[in-house]
Amino acid sequence: xSFWRERIWSSVRRRRVRPFILGLRDSIPEAASLSSxxxxxxxxxxxGNFVFTAAIRSQVANxxxxxxxxxxxxxxxxxEKGGICVIPGAxxxxxxxxxxxxxxxxxxxxxxxxxxxxxxxxxxxxxxPEIPEGTLRWVKAIADRRWGSVENIGVRGDFPRRVLAAxxxxxxxxxxxxxxxxxxxxxLGELIARNAAAxxxxxxxxxxxxxxxxxxxxxxxxxxxxxxxxxxYICQAPFTMVALARGDFGALSEAELEACREYVDGAxxxxxxTSWIRRHAxxxxxVWTWMEFLRGFDFVVGTRxxxxxxxIQVGVPGICVVSDSRTRELCETMDIPHVLSRDxxxxxxxVELMGLFREQFDAGxxxxxRRRLAANYLTFxxxxxxxxxxxxxxxxxxx
Numbered sequence: 001x002s003f004w005r006e007r008i009w010s011s012v013r014r015r016r017v018r019p020f021i022l023g024l025r026d027s028i029p030e031a032a033s034l035s036s037x038x039x040x041x042x043x044x045x046x047x048g049n050f051v052f053t054a055a056i057r058s059q060v061a062n063x064x065x066x067x068x069x070x071x072x073x074x075x076x077x078x079x080e081k082g083g084i085c086v087i088p089g090a091x092x093x094x095x096x097x098x099x100x101x102x103x104x105x106x107x108x109x110x111x112x113x114x115x116x117x118x119x120x121x122x123x124x125x126x127x128x129p130e131i132p133e134g135t136l137r138w139v140k141a142i143a144d145r146r147w148g149s150v151e152n153i154g155v156r157g158d159f160p161r162r163v164l165a166a167x168x169x170x171x172x173x174x175x176x177x178x179x180x181x182x183x184x185x186x187x188l189g190e191l192i193a194r195n196a197a198a199x200x201x202x203x204x205x206x207x208x209x210x211x212x213x214x215x216x217x218x219x220x221x222x223x224x225x226x227x228x229x230x231x232x233y234i235c236q237a238p239f240t241m242v243a244l245a246r247g248d249f250g251a252l253s254e255a256e257l258e259a260c261r262e263y264v265d266g267a268x269x270x271x272x273x274t275s276w277i278r279r280h281a282x283x284x285x286x287v288w289t290w291m292e293f294l295r296g297f298d299f300v301v302g303t304r305x306x307x308x309x310x311x312i313q314v315g316v317p318g319i320c321v322v323s324d325s326r327t328r329e330l331c332e333t334m335d336i337p338h339v340l341s342r343d344x345x346x347x348x349x350x351v352e353l354m355g356l357f358r359e360q361f362d363a364g365x366x367x368x369x370r371r372r373l374a375a376n377y378l379t380f381x382x383x384x385x386x387x388x389x390x391x392x393x394x395x396x397x398x399x
Contacts, residue, residue, distance in 0.1 A: 018064035019084040019386055020077060025068050026054035028285040036243040036251045039285065046237040047283060048306035053088050054287040055178035056116055060086070061387040071102055078109035084385055085111050087142070089118030089154065091326050093131055093163055096121055100134020106141035113145035114152045114384045117177045120160040122325040124340060128166050139169055146171070150383030157329035175380050176373040179306060180334050182291070183313045184391035186398035189366035191315035196361065199354055200299035200317070203231040206307025207281075209238045210263035214341075215303060218321060221347025222301060223264045226280050228350070231297065233264075233280045234290075236304050245283035249274060301353055303341070305330050312336065319357050321348075335369045337361050371399035 024044045031039050043049055057067065069077050078085060085106075092099055106113060122129045139153070146152035154175040155161050161172050185191070205222045208215055226233050235241040240260055243251040252260070261273040268276070284290035291314050294300060300311030300318040305327045308318045322328045323341040331338035337360040339348075378396035381388050 017084055017385060018062055019060060019086050020064040021053060021056065021068045022071065022074055022078075022085050022087045023068070024049050024053055024088070026050050026057050026287065031285040036239070036246055036248045039246075040237075040239045040242050043242075043285070045239070047242065047285060048236045048304055049088075049090065050285065050287050051179045051182075051290075051306040051310065052090070052117060052177055055182050056086060056088060059178060059181065059389055059392045060381060061389050071105060074105055075108065078105065078111055080111065083111045085109060085113045085145075086386070087113065087115040089115045089156070091119040091121050092135065092138075093118065093160055094121030094129040095132065098132040098134040099138035100132070103134055103138035103141050106138065106145070109141070109145060111145070112147040112152070112385065113142045114148075114154070114386070115142050116154045116380075117156050117175060118153060118160055118172075119156040119326050119329070120163045122159070122163075124322060124324055124328055124342070126159050126162075126325050126329075128163050131163070131167060136167060139164065139167075143169060143171065146384075148384035150380055152384055154377075154380050156326075157333035159325055159329045173376070173380050174333070175377045176333050177309075177330055178377070179309050179313070180370060181374050181377065181392055181395060182287075183315075184395055186371055186395050187367055188313070188315065188370065189361075189363035192312065192317050192366070193361065193363040195298060195315050196317040196354070196357060198298070200297075200350060201229055202297045202299075203229045203350065204294055204297040204300045204311060204316075205231065205233050206300065206302025206304035206310075206320075207233050207235045207241060208263075208303040209241050210259040211238060212303070212323070213263065215321070215323060216263050216266070217347050218341055218344060219263055219303075220265055221349065222321075223276075225301075225348075225350055225353075227276070231280065232282050232293070233277075234302075234307055235281055235283045236307055241281075242283050244277050245281040247278060299350075299353065299357075301348075303327070305336070308336065317357055317361070319353055319360075334373070335362075335366045371395065375399040 151171045151173040153172040155172050203225050208219050235245040240256045294311045295314050300316050303321045308320045311318045320338040322338045337357045374396040
């Protein structure tokens with residue numbers, strides 16, 4: 001072990017190292033006073049980003065002050081000693097994102113760096129994607145700042161592990177997603193199974209967006225279930241859907257509003273659509289409020305994996321509609337019931353959804369996998385010098 005790494009480990013043993021999150025906040029408590037555009041920017045263009053950031057915040061102790069540092073203000077913190085930079089991985093591996101600017105910031109870092117739950121974007125059949133040179137430099141900058149006893153790159157599943165290996169990065173660990181462990185109980189699967197005994201009467205939908213026109217018929221069928229069950233239509237992205245859920249219709253052009261109407265229910269009028277949105281659409285800027293809200297439902301479904309996970313974490317049965325590698329691998333890694341969108345192009349109904357859920361969900365298998373993943377995640381965090389809170393430790397020890 002180098003002198004630098006030994007000095008850092010000595011600080012860790014004396015609890016002098018203070019981790020900080022590089023990136024987004026985990027909530028926007030002042031959201032009511034902000035414009036929809038500002039909120040969308042702070043959310044990183046998807047409110048699902050709050051979920052895994054809040055999860056990491058809830059699982060690791062001894063955060064620095066402030067605990068979150070934006071990239072544009074990160075250089076000073078990264079140049080200090082006595083810190084650990086924690087990066088929520090998200091879906092950064094693929095042609096859709098060039099992390100070159102972030103790579104330049106990290107290349108000058110004096111602090112150790114850990115990335116948690118890095119994912120890869122591709123088609124549903126797991127084709128290895130092209131990755132921009134800037135993103136490869138970003139991955140190398142992280143890998144070069146490993147100082148713990150284990151890998152410092154944690155990935156969501158086997159697919160990003162294979163993607164990184166194809167580009168020469170072999171020291172990674174599959175850890176799933178931190179949001180899978182928001183609920184500390186080690187028998188979550190048993191609770192979900194008990195709650196799946198009856199046909200759902202109030203359904204929450206993790207809403208998609210009009211950019212996914214190939215999913216429009218599925219989305220319309222899910223919106224119909226919301227209507228039938230006096231349910232909720234919970235929006236995360238894009239901006240148009242977030243603005244709609246806030247009742248901020250003036251932030252949208254006529255064309256944008258029309259695109260949303262066509263995506264959700266092309267058979268209705270604009271007036272009827274906006275009335276439906278006011279009645280059913282919701283958006284959340286705090287994870288714990290989001291989870292508490294979902295306790296009032298008995299099923300959750302949609303194309304947003306973190307939206308579905310919010311319900312599952314409070315014991316609500318759920319199923320994810322999968323159309324890409326990112327959501328598919330998270331479902332497979334965490335044993336979340338799911339269907340491929342291409343197999344249900346004409347839509348889904350409540351009876352079909354419940355049948356698919358019961359075919360796939362096994363409470364014992366779910367709980368066993370969750371405990372094993374938690375134990376592996378615990379090893380990853382502690383091996384990188386992070387102090388883990390008791391709730392995650394208890395779940396991991398049940399493995």
